[in-house]
Amino acid sequence: MPHSDPEDLALVALGEDASPATLEHLDICVLCRDEVATLTDVVDGVRVPAPLQRPPARVWEGIEAQIEQARAAEPIALESRRRRRLPLLLVGAAAAGAAVVLGVQAILPDGGADPAGVELATATLDPLPGWDAAGTAVLEDRDDGRVLRVDLPGDVPVEGYREVWLISTDLTSLVSLGVLTGDSGSFDLPADLDVTEFAVVDVSDEPVNGDPTHSGASIARGELA
Incomplete structure (x- = not known):
């Protein structure tokens, strides 16, 4: 008894x-039912339960660029190999689409903002x-x-509060960026x-005295490169 076409x-x-x-054949063929069950598990594993969210334009631009690269590539598979791999390719397409959505959702946790x-x-x-x-x-x-993201973990006891600065590489000028609360x-x-001139990142301990200038008590420092 011939089995169902892998594409079906x-x-x-x-x-x-x-x-x-195909449906009639599945009623009587255990092997074909097992293959459908295996492929269904793959599809179910990449289903996206959360609502889809609109990605920013640069996400689609990257996808289009990859598609163009794939179109320009030389075909590699023979016809017999193509038919053998077709079921996994179809299921893989569903998985890839879900992966794109999951990736977009990972960078758009608040419904559209791209942090x-x-x-x-x-x-x-x-x-x-x-x-x-x-x-x-x-x-x-x-x-x-432009945004400067500063991470300074650990329990660092300070007399006042921690302030983030950008200092010129010759250490003669500086700009306050704000107060670092938490890690x-x-x-x-x-x-x-x-930022090529103000490339030194500095975190200082500032007393609560109303003086906006640098206290001179730097906790940690490094240069952007």
Whole structure:
């Protein structure tokens, strides 16, 4: 007794309409039912229960670029191999589509906002003498401008509060970005700030005395590169 065409079995696993002959064959063929069950498990494993969200334009641009690369590539499979792999390719297409949605949802947790940006530079924040704190700083280019993300984990006792600065490489000028509360924080950079000149990231211990200048008590420091 001939078995059902692999393409028909893949369509059944994807929930598509199958021919009456295929359905009749599945009623009597254990092997074909097992193959459909295996393919269905793959499809079910990549179903996306959450509502779909609209990704930013650059996500689709990246997808289109990959499609164009695939079209330009030289075909590799023979006809017999293509038919043998067709069920997995069809199910794989469903998995790939779900993976794209999952990836988009991962970067769009709040229904459309795109918090991730393009990394421009990083810095390792090393503790200065008298302190035991180390961390990192990442400069990102986001849709709404440049952002410096600072991570300085650990319980670091300070006399006042921690403030984040960008200091010129010759250590003669500085710009305050704001107060670091908790282990990490993100700080918007002024649009006209030259980060090649103000490349030193500094976290300081500032007393609560109303003086906006740097206290001179730096906790950790590193240069963006």
